Amino acid sequence: MGIPLNIDWQQILLHVFNFVILAGGLYFLLYSPVKKFMAKRDEHYRKMDSDANEKLASASALEKEAQARLDNVEDEIKAKRVKAEEELDKYSALQMQAANDKADKIIADAKKAADEERQTILSGADRDIIDMTKSLAAKMVHASTDAAFGQFLDIAERDAQNDK
Amino acid sequence: MSKKRKIISLAVWLGLVFASLIGVLLTNGLESHESIREIMRDAVLHESNKISLFGIMEVNPAVISAFTVTGILLLFALIVRIFVIPKFKLIPGKFQLLLEQLVQFFDGLAKSNSPHRNGFLGAYIFAAGVYIFVGTIFELFGLQAMTTHGFPMALPAPLSDINAAIALGCMSYIIILSGGIAGNGLKGVGQTLKDFSLPISMSFRLFGALLSGLLVTELVYYYTSLSFVLPVVVAVLFTLLHALIQTYVLTMLTSLFYGEVSEVHEPKPKKKKAAAKAN
Numbered sequence: 001m002g003i004p005l006n007i008d009w010q011q012i013l014l015h016v017f018n019f020v021i022l023a024g025g026l027y028f029l030l031y032s033p034v035k036k037f038m039a040k041r042d043e044h045y046r047k048m049d050s051d052a053n054e055k056l057a058s059a060s061a062l063e064k065e066a067q068a069r070l071d072n073v074e075d076e077i078k079a080k081r082v083k084a085e086e087e088l089d090k091y092s093a094l095q096m097q098a099a100n101d102k103a104d105k106i107i108a109d110a111k112k113a114a115d116e117e118r119q120t121i122l123s124g125a126d127r128d129i130i131d132m133t134k135s136l137a138a139k140m141v142h143a144s145t146d147a148a149f150g151q152f153l154d155i156a157e158r159d160a161q162n163d164k
Numbered sequence: 165m166s167k168k169r170k171i172i173s174l175a176v177w178l179g180l181v182f183a184s185l186i187g188v189l190l191t192n193g194l195e196s197h198e199s200i201r202e203i204m205r206d207a208v209l210h211e212s213n214k215i216s217l218f219g220i221m222e223v224n225p226a227v228i229s230a231f232t233v234t235g236i237l238l239l240f241a242l243i244v245r246i247f248v249i250p251k252f253k254l255i256p257g258k259f260q261l262l263l264e265q266l267v268q269f270f271d272g273l274a275k276s277n278s279p280h281r282n283g284f285l286g287a288y289i290f291a292a293g294v295y296i297f298v299g300t301i302f303e304l305f306g307l308q309a310m311t312t313h314g315f316p317m318a319l320p321a322p323l324s325d326i327n328a329a330i331a332l333g334c335m336s337y338i339i340i341l342s343g344g345i346a347g348n349g350l351k352g353v354g355q356t357l358k359d360f361s362l363p364i365s366m367s368f369r370l371f372g373a374l375l376s377g378l379l380v381t382e383l384v385y386y387y388t389s390l391s392f393v394l395p396v397v398v399a400v401l402f403t404l405l406h407a408l409i410q411t412y413v414l415t416m417l418t419s420l421f422y423g424e425v426s427e428v429h430e431p432k433p434k435k436k437k438a439a440a441k442a443n
Contacts, residue, residue: 006224006326006327007326007327007330008224008327010221011223011224011227011325011327012327012328012330012331012334013331014217014223014227014230014327015226015227015230015322015325015327015328015331015332016331016334016335018227018230018231018234019230019234019291019292019295019331019332019335021234021238022233022234022237022238022291022295023287023288023291023292023295025234025237025238025241026237026238026241026290026291026294027287027290027291029238029241029242029244029245030241030244030245030263030267031267031286031287031290031291032287033245033249034249034263034264034267035267035271035286037249037252038264038267038268041254044254
């Protein structure tokens with residue numbers, strides 16, 4: 001083409017064509033997949049690292065908490081003992097109260113039952129007395145009538161005899 | 165080291181020295197039908213040796229090399245994508261580590277030089293870096309191709325052709341320009357155009373570096389008497405080191421300039437207005 005050094009535009013374009021094919025092919029077949037894999041692996045390790053850091057932080061917080069608890073354990077035990085004693089006292093008081101209430105109730109029930117029993121007995125005795133009185137009165141009436149009638153008959157007989 | 169091993173090592177070394185010496189003496193006078201000047205000129209300009217591209221057109225051998233390198237790399241990437249990447253583990257094996265290091269190297273380069281905008285840059289310098297490195301190493305395998313004149317020739321490194329170097333240099337410049345536009349709009353364009361010599365310097369640096377290796381290798385191979393032992397050293401020096409150095413240089417420069425032009429600058433407070441407000 002008349003350019004020095006045998007420079008040929010057609011051949012330059014052939015080289016460009018060749019290189020464009022090569023660059024595209026290498027990008028899709030090698031560069032991109034390898035880079036993607038590396039990015040995925042980086043992400044995997046980064047996640048592992050952050051998880052480990054989170055666990056470490058959580059463990060550290062737990063350790064601090066445990067240490068703080070250990071430091072306050074004597075006070076805590078004392079406080080808990082006092083609280084437990086208080087609760088025990090309260091519970092025993094409640095139990096006592098409940099026992100007293102129960103005893104009072106039993107006594108009251110017993111009294112009530114005894115009163116009812118006495119009442120029943122008394123009312124039974126009244127009825128018996130009335131019946132006995134009635135019977136006695138009847139007997140008495142009957143006996144007096146019989147005696148009066150006998151007496152009358154005796155008197156009448158005697159009068160009759162006297163009349164005779 | 166035991167005495168026996170020392171004696172064996174010494175014998176092997178002496179054997180190599182004598183073998184190379186005998187080779188030098190035996191091959192004295194055997195030279196190529198082409199002159200060194202013709203070989204050098206063709207290595208630089210690729211004027212005489214052309215290869216047919218599927219019968220469509222005649223191209224420089226470097227174009228065939230470039231397509232071959234691309235084919236090899238894409239096939240490798242496809243195999244890795246299907247059989248290796250799905251089996252990646254959290255704790256990587258050796259091959260996985262190699263792939264990850266490769267991606268991480270270019271990604272890290274992009275991130276360190278352009279911390280504010282680097283997604284596309286990373287992908288570009290990864291492709292460019294792999295292409296330059298493998299393309300340069302490719303020369304060592306000496307794959308043969310038939311020229312249109314019917315002569316066999318070893319395929320050169322793609323970037324030893326100036327057209328390939330210009331293509332990569334200009335593409336890098338366009339990528340830098342795109343970074344400038346994405347980061348700073350028209351101001352970014354201005355910043356990029358300010359370094360208008362960048363595509364030329366990048367292209368010719370790449371071309372010159374790879375060509376120098378090629379020329380020295382051609383020179384060494386031209387004289388058959390030098391073709392014993394010495395090419396091993398030369399190949400390592402001028403191919404492997406160049407592959408590494410040029411990969412690093414181009415990717416580094418691209419990411420550096422990309423980072424520079426795409427960096428968003430805070431607008432400077434106007435002094436007059438500030439002073440007036442103060443009064």
